[in-house]
Amino acid sequence: MSGVNLKNVVKKYGDVQVIHGVDLEIEDGEFCVFVGPSGCGKSTLLRMVAGLEETTSGEISIGTRDVTDVDPAERGVAMVFQTYALYPHMTVAENIGFGLKMNGVDKETIKKKVAGASRILKLDDYLDRKPAALSGGQRQRVAIGRSIVRGPEVFLFDEPLSNLDAELRVEMRVEISKLHNDLGRTMIYVTHDQVEAMTLADKIVVLRAGNIEQVGAPMDLYHDPDNKFVGGFIGSPAMNFVDAIAAKASVEVPSLQTKVKTGASLPAAGTELTIGLRPEHLLIDTKGNTHRVDLTEALGGVSYAYLTSVETGERLIVEERGDERVNKGDTVGVTFEDRRLYVFDRASEQRIR
DSSP states (O other): OOOEEEEEEEEEETTEEEEEEEEEEEOTTOEEEEEOSTTSSHHHHHHHHHTSSOOSEEEEEETTEEOTTSOGGGTTEEEEOSSOOOOTTSOHHHHHHHHHHHTTOOHHHHHHHHHHHHHHHTOGGGTTOOGGGSOHHHHHHHHHHHHHTTOOSEEEEESTTTTSOHHHHHHHHHHHHHHHHHHOOEEEEEESOHHHHHHHOSEEEEEETTEEEEEEOHHHHHHSOSBHHHHHHSSSSOOEEEEEEEETTEEEEGGGTEEEEOSSOOOSTTOEEEEEEOGGGEEEETTOOSEEEEEEEEOSSEEEEEEEETTTOOEEEEEEESSOOOOTTOEEEEEEOGGGOEEEETTTOBBOO
């Protein structure tokens, strides 16, 4: 068993606390992604699991072992960093096997393990090349190979694709997903890119300011966010938010000039609320006049219209499908299905269910 368990984990730098009592259970063989904005603590938390950052208090376990105070080399983890950190004077094979060589592993064993990793990562044709002769994606695969040969219980990835261009990022997401399926090992992956999180993860951990906001499967977080932050962070384009006011058994939405009945347990009439609407749940009414079209993005099978409320100045992104498209400068209306409405308390930003 190589699951990872964090119990009330805290990290402080002097008087500054950056991780606030995190509790988290990652199952054996699970692909878990830490996601959140820059500075939320996701890389710090990953480095604490690796042992590269000291744990101020709390407990970190891998499998049945408490590794809180265990040396990084003894934790059974391997880490893939944002930078490849390959030795330029060594071949691919030498780079992959270098850690084993430094640990005194015999040449024949190194050769077999390098060959195994190379086969998994499709590097057989590049084993004699130097890093300078490789693409960015190939270099990252070499860095991953260096981790595979160690045979770790847990793989840790710290934004490994951030240096790659868009096309290579997509290719490497597929490669990492295949790697997880092939090896069946526990993997923890850090990214600020929620598209990577949605496509790779079995479980997503959404972090903000050193706290866990929500944990769940990708589509569970997408369809059932606990608060405005998660609703806005998970999904691309992001969820739309507009001001609303609680009324008797309904919600008034000034910018949409509508009153909506909802199954949410609403607070007293007059309470200020925020409603969330996904771009794909909105429809444009070409006969309406509540919003001005500021910009349209045509992306082939789907387009996005960026709208501004004529009355309140609030902005919306609407997904358009089919052949009919609005144009910049048009004035339109916006409608939506009542059941697609998310209601949040404006003060606390928590979901009202």
